[in-house]
Amino acid sequence: MKVMYILSIIPFIGMLGFLPFVNRVEPFVFSMPFVMFWVVMWTLLTSLILGIMYKLDPRNKEGDGK
Template identity: 60%
Template sequence: MKLGHFLSMIPFLGMLFSLPLVNRVEPFVLGLPFFMFWIVLWVILTTLIMGIVFKIDPANQEGGDTE
């Protein structure tokens, strides 16, 4: 499950450490200031990454009992 733990850290680290680097208004992307687009992008990426973590988690495999 080490891969799942690593993947779970990516959104946290991406949001925490990248925000000071992208803190600007221009350029506009899809009509949003860059900073707001960056946050929306990470929300979408977090959803995708957590879906992958769910799929690779052995507790969610068919026939896998955790009890």
């Protein structure tokens, strides 16, 4: 269960914790300023991490019937 807690804090730290360090316009990544790319990347990574947390959660396996 500790893995679930660690996974839940990673997006928060990544998106908000490192934002002051990546707050710059250049370089451009995929035609976006770096800070915008950073937020978009962490939005996608948050969805991925939440999917992993869903698969690891033992409460989701109770009613499977398999």
